[in-house]
Amino acid sequence: MFSRRFKSDMPQLDTTSTADISFMLLIFFLVTSSMDTDKGLARQLPPPDDQTEELREVEVKERNVLAVTLAADGSIVCDGSPVTTNELAKRVETFVANADDDPALPEMSQREVHLLGLLRVSDRHVITIMASPQATYDAYFQMQDAIVRGYNRLRNQLAVSRFGHPLAQCTAEERDAIALVYPQRISERIEEQ
Amino acid sequence: MQKPLFVRREHEVPRLNTTSLPDLIFTVLFFFMIVTHMRDVDLKVRYEVPQGTEVLKLAHKSAVSYIYVGRLPGSDEFAIQLNDKVSTIADIEAYLDEERSRMSADDLPHATVSIKADRDVPLQMIADIKQALRKSYALKVNYSASERP
Numbered sequence: 001m002f003s004r005r006f007k008s009d010m011p012q013l014d015t016t017s018t019a020d021i022s023f024m025l026l027i028f029f030l031v032t033s034s035m036d037t038d039k040g041l042a043r044q045l046p047p048p049d050d051q052t053e054e055l056r057e058v059e060v061k062e063r064n065v066l067a068v069t070l071a072a073d074g075s076i077v078c079d080g081s082p083v084t085t086n087e088l089a090k091r092v093e094t095f096v097a098n099a100d101d102d103p104a105l106p107e108m109s110q111r112e113v114h115l116l117g118l119l120r121v122s123d124r125h126v127i128t129i130m131a132s133p134q135a136t137y138d139a140y141f142q143m144q145d146a147i148v149r150g151y152n153r154l155r156n157q158l159a160v161s162r163f164g165h166p167l168a169q170c171t172a173e174e175r176d177a178i179a180l181v182y183p184q185r186i187s188e189r190i191e192e193q
Numbered sequence: 194m195q196k197p198l199f200v201r202r203e204h205e206v207p208r209l210n211t212t213s214l215p216d217l218i219f220t221v222l223f224f225f226m227i228v229t230h231m232r233d234v235d236l237k238v239r240y241e242v243p244q245g246t247e248v249l250k251l252a253h254k255s256a257v258s259y260i261y262v263g264r265l266p267g268s269d270e271f272a273i274q275l276n277d278k279v280s281t282i283a284d285i286e287a288y289l290d291e292e293r294s295r296m297s298a299d300d301l302p303h304a305t306v307s308i309k310a311d312r313d314v315p316l317q318m319i320a321d322i323k324q325a326l327r328k329s330y331a332l333k334v335n336y337s338a339s340e341r342p
Contacts, residue, residue, distance in 0.1 A: 041247055136313050137312060137315070137318075
C-alpha cells in the first residue's frame with residue numbers, strides 16, 4: 001500500500017464556470033457605462049459687459065453688416081428677406097468671402113498671413129444676430145449651425161486650394177492661418193422684436 | 194493483411210473545444226471597458242438634443258462641465274440639472290467654481306461647458322444660462338447635438 005507511488009496529480013480547478021463569470025462582468029459593464037457619443041457645436045462667448053460701462057456704439061458701415069433675425073416662430077430673416085437654413089449658409093458664404101469685391105459686401109483688407117502670404121482677409125465683416133426670447137432652442141441651434149456651415153465651407157475651400165487637404169486634416173497652425181483669413185465675427189442679442 | 198482495410202469506427206462529431214471561450218469574453222469585455230466610460234450622472238431631466246451638421250467631437254473630456262436642461266418627468270416645465278441635482282440658474286456660478294477647482298492646471302485653458310438642452314427649451318432660458326456663464330468667464334461653450342448626415 002505504502003509502496004504505491006501516489007500519482008502527483010494536483011486536483012485541477014474546475015474552470016467550467018469562468019465563462020459565466022466573464023459574462024457577468026460583461027453585462028455589468030454594458031449596463032453601467034455609455035458609449036462616447038458626445039458631439040456638439042463649439043462656440044465662444046464674449047466676455048461679460050461691464051454693467052457700469054455705457055454701451056459704445058461702434059460705427060459699422062452697412063456693407064459690413066449681415067443682419068440675421070430669428071422670430072418667435074423659428075423663421076429666419078436675413079437682411080430683410082426670409083431664408084431657410086441652407087440659404088442662410090449660402091448667404092453667409094457669399095457675404096464673408098466677397099469674392100468679386102462687390103461694394104455692397106464687406107470690405108476686405110490686404111494682410112500678410114503666416115503660411116499663406118499676402119491675401120485678402122475678411123476681418124471687417126460682422127454678422128449680427130437678433131433672436132426672440134420665445135424662439136425654441138432648436139431654431140436657434142439650426143441658425144447657428146447654418147452660419148457655422150457657411151464659415152466652414154469657405155475655410156474648407158481655402159484649405160483645399162492652398163494646402164491641398166480639407167480643413168479636418170489641417171494642422172493647428174494651418175487652421176489658425178485660415179481662421180485669420182475668415183474669422184468668425186458674430187454679435188448676438190436676445191430681445192423682443 | 195494485418196489490418197482490415199475498412200475499419201468501422203465510432204463516427205462521433207468532435208465537440209467544440211470551449212476552453213478558450215472565457216478568453217474571448219474577456220477580450221470583448223476589455224473592448225467595452227476601453228471604449229465606454231462610466232455614466233456618473235443620474236439624469237433627472239429628459240431631453241432630446243437638436244441635430245446639426247457642423248458638430249465636432251468634444252475634446253478634453255476631463256475639462257468639460259455639463260449643464261442639462263430638460264423636462265422633469267411628468268411635467269411640462271423645463272429645469273436645469275447640474276451634476277446630480279436639479280438646480281436653478283443662480284447655482285451655475287457656484288457649480289462652475291467647483292468644476293474649475295477640480296480641474297488640473299493643464300485642463301483649465303480647455304475648460305468647456307457642454308449645454309445639453311432639449312429642442313423645445315425657450316431661448317430665454319438658454320440666454321440666461323449663457324449670461325451666467327459669461328459672468329463666471331466660462332467662455333468656451335459647446336451646444337450638445339447629434340450629427341445630421
